[in-house]
Amino acid sequence: MTPSAGIVGPAWVRRVARSPIAAVAPAIVVVGLGAGYALVEGLGASFGIGAPVAGVPIGLDAYRRVIASPTFWESGLFSMWVAVASTVLAVAGGTLISWWWISRPGRIRRIDMWLVHLSVSIPHVAWAVAFVAVLSQSGFAARVAAVVGLIDRPDQFPVLIADRAGLGIIATIATKELAFVALVTLPLATRRARDAVTAAATLGASHSQRLRFVFIPTIAPALLPAAAAVFAFALGSYEAPALLGGQRPRTLSIVALEHFRASDLTRRADAFAVSTLIGAVIVLMVALLWFVGRRVSRPTPRAAR
């Protein structure tokens, strides 16, 4: 049955209605138009174009103002550090989970899937709240450290929340996203990599050789888009930096939202200039990952599946 069976009308109407294009159209239109409209409006507003920034002069003023701000480079570098560190940790952790899953024969246990799905699904806000409760200087970890005698007072516990290095933010994002990476690489890991890894083992490849030369190249087609998505999320996310970040340095996402929520329309242009710059960095990173992907991934002939 096609989704449009039962449609009446001229032959061409029925043909279009029954084609796969008609089937995917509603979903594509909602997502593509929604995201596309958001993208165009945002890009326009950053140049002073469009209703949301009515009266703001058209041009590059917003970019000039944003870049001239004394904390711009500090925020930019901090955001990059947080995003790169979270992505590297999430990709490494997710790859290891995926690797461990296929290192033993047999189906993946339901409890493992449940745990990974749960990690992916816990809302970011709730996860950040939990991390504050565990990692703050009077949090659970500090109390355990005090009871076993490592510290005497809360201020002796390392500052992990609102710290200058953004460790709390990185930990929060990386721990949630590593489950996402595991989940996205899972189909390739179980359907293609497992057999290839077994074959490599039979041919005498060591543990690390199997991981490096067989497993990672095989899951690369899923791993790289996952890395791109984690990086984009980490660079532009708001919840974790807002709840676990300090006053300085602040991530660009915090800066953008602060501009956006100001009542002055000029600052709204600034907000979109910041988010456009974030977007530009993401585009560069996606291009880089795509380039890396072409070199790393091992093309698997379709017939061999």
Added chain:
Amino acid sequence: MRVAVRSTLSMMLGLAVGVLAVAAVSFRWVFPQVVPDEFSVAIAARTLRSPATGAALGTGIIVSVSVTLIALALAWPAARAMARTSGRWRGIVFAVLFLPSILPPVGLAMGLDVALLNLGVDGSRFAVILAHLVPAVPYAVAVLTATLVRYDDRLDLQAATLGASPLQVLRHVTLPQVRSGVVAAAALTFVVSWSQYLLTLLAGSGRVITPTVLLFNAASGGNPVTTATLALVVIVPVLVLVSVAAGAPDQGVPV
């Protein structure tokens, strides 16, 4: 080693949920007590019974259920088509669906908010539902496609040949066989909507308060016991729904 993965993940999740659960019923939990000396459910009970929490739960459920139903309706035909085809345009469709995931979340939320303002619907539940569809629909398509690739279309054809109407085919042939996958898709789509903070805040102009928004507000300067209680209000439905979804044979994201 799988045991290592399992224990690491369960320790992390257990620690997070456990600490929040203890914090929610603690009373004067002073440093360095690992377990509070005194317990009280008074603040938690007050938080749960407060009109603000009730209203947020109502709003959150209305929004997320609407998003789930609309997203599944949009995703179903798309997933059926995707499950049957391979090749270039399958890649293009997934690329479009992937677009929201590589936009910076802050930029996406601000852009969507402005778009909704232009449409004149900003600040309503309707606006929040529209905004949530952008991340929710790709998720629904991905999960449904993963289920439907293993469905044999010829059963539908057979039923149709025997005279079943399209609706009868859907109800009596297709759905019963992919039910667990559809339930998983519904549960996970609900969770995607339920988790949104920034999209809800901006599209709702701060007037549409879901439990996640309420939690964020409490976390940025509220009583820690209230915050922990609200965190559990947000997390418990997710726990339940993910457990429901885990009953499905395979909910991997198709690549």
